[in-house]
Amino acid sequence: MTYAGLEPVLIFTLLNVVMVLGLYVTAMSGQLSMATAAIAGVGGYASAVLTVKFGWAFLPAILMASLLSALVGVALALVTLKMRDFILKLTTLAFGEALAVLAFNWDYIGGANSFTGIGLKTTIWTCVIATSVALYVAWRFDGSRLGFAARAVRDDPIAAGAMGVSIAEVRGITFAVGGAVVGMGGAVQGHYMLVISPHELGFFISLNFIIFLLFGGLQTLWGPLFGAILLTALPEMLRFTSEYRLILYGLIITLVVLLRPNGMLTRVPTGREWRLFGYVLTPARPIAPPSAGVKPLPVAATGRPVGQAAAQ
Template identity: 70%
Template sequence: MPSFGFFEPILIFTLLNVTMALGLYITALSGQLSMATAAIAGVGGYLSGVLTVKFGVPFAAAVAAATIAGSLVGATLALLTAKMRDFILKLTTLAFGEALAVVAFNWDYIGGANSFTGLQLHTGLGTCALAVAVALFVAWRFDRSRLGLAARAVRDDPLAAGAMGISVPGIRITTFALGAAIVGMAGAIQAHYVLVVSPSDLGFFVSLNYIIFLLFGGLQTMWGPILGAILLTVLPEALRFANEYRLIAYGMIIIAVVLWRPDGLLRRVPLGIPLNLFGLKLSSGRPRRSPTLPPRDLLLGELSGGPAE
């Protein structure tokens, strides 16, 4: 029987991936599927590393700074892509992430090609569990808030949302900044567990992993990215018995699930209608009236508020 020491890294990376996936989910809620998630996490990792190693800043303060930095990077990206949609937006975020990776590779102050090292171990299960709790709370409150409703309206039809009085650029900037803040926080926490930040960590293929978490679990509800991150983090370890065929089996399982459920494992359904998953019927809640919110409320609703009933 493997000891707890064997399972601890798996649990930690599972929690970190769940946090990253929740951050990306918030960004995607307004129709912006960012391909720079790894780069934003890298900004958080590098910044927290520089602050703790070179300036002696406490770990908690460094994580807070990384969270703010992630939010600023996300807001900047949202401003740059405010009038872009779909393919062009994805290409722009991809190019932005690759550009940051090149900057990190050539900047000797943060280690350059040799990576940034010397970080102390500050991250454990408790830290990661706290990060997930924060990300889950923010995602849950935002998902149920008037801003969350406005974000879905922007995602589904930005022209109609604008006609209703919703500030489409404002909603996109808000969701991108909020999601990127969570990603920056997760990047800082992860850096103080692996104890190194490398330019390769900022690249597109790392971001692609987080995108797969969302698509695998489903984008229609926040539980989809959580389920996707958990399953796809644990699955490679569960397939170790396959030896050299492990990655092949991993890829085949992902393809099979995508073909079986193109919208992801979990889908949003109207309240009161049972959701059938793996033969189990899960209630989606009690029916309620459709929210009748004035356009101003859709734009300015607070995170703490829910839809009017």
């Protein structure tokens, strides 16, 4: 395959990496947003309107689009603040669909006919820069005080609150940072696709990013990165089986969920030893010496030992 044939694949892979990293930051506080595509759409529409209707330059338009997406993210965080875990995810879903319907019926941004006439500004280097920015943000967030606070909120909001972490603040910030990254990705994508249609804001597009994230595993930064790269490239790699490739795609997703419940890339569980041909790859790492004769109580309903964080 020549480079010219490879370039679109590379660009889409990089853009998917940007989006999934934004989603990773959002998900760190335990709130898996199901409106990623909608927030990316906000970014895309915003930068398209700014460049086409107001004659802005590319860079300020992207920055403004990121800012707007961040604001939408904060609004979403505030609406869903008091909701239970599972209902919350579905409310983000409905929020995304509502935005899609809004775009569908708003004639100023093209309505059902899509927004057209966007100039081609995105090159492969734009995507590389955007990916680098997203990676840097996610990496810094991962190790920061805020990142730890976010994970504390994810694992146990009540305990985190009791330790002085403001849940509203942490969730607002994760949604804002994640929204900004996703919005940047959406804006860059808009200037490559040249058309933005309301359908791209829908749930099934968002679901792609969630699949990337859960496929790769959301315990580390590398999980979503790996998931996005592999699953964007996979349908291309399976192209020789053209008719069966979507079936294989579905099969792989189901198998990963069944066999690797925490995703492909996970941290090695504490206390577990990994061997290859008899050689110890990673030695057993007990987190604390267990007291004699005390075993963790199994919970009948889930089968998980008490104290082990939920796979989420």
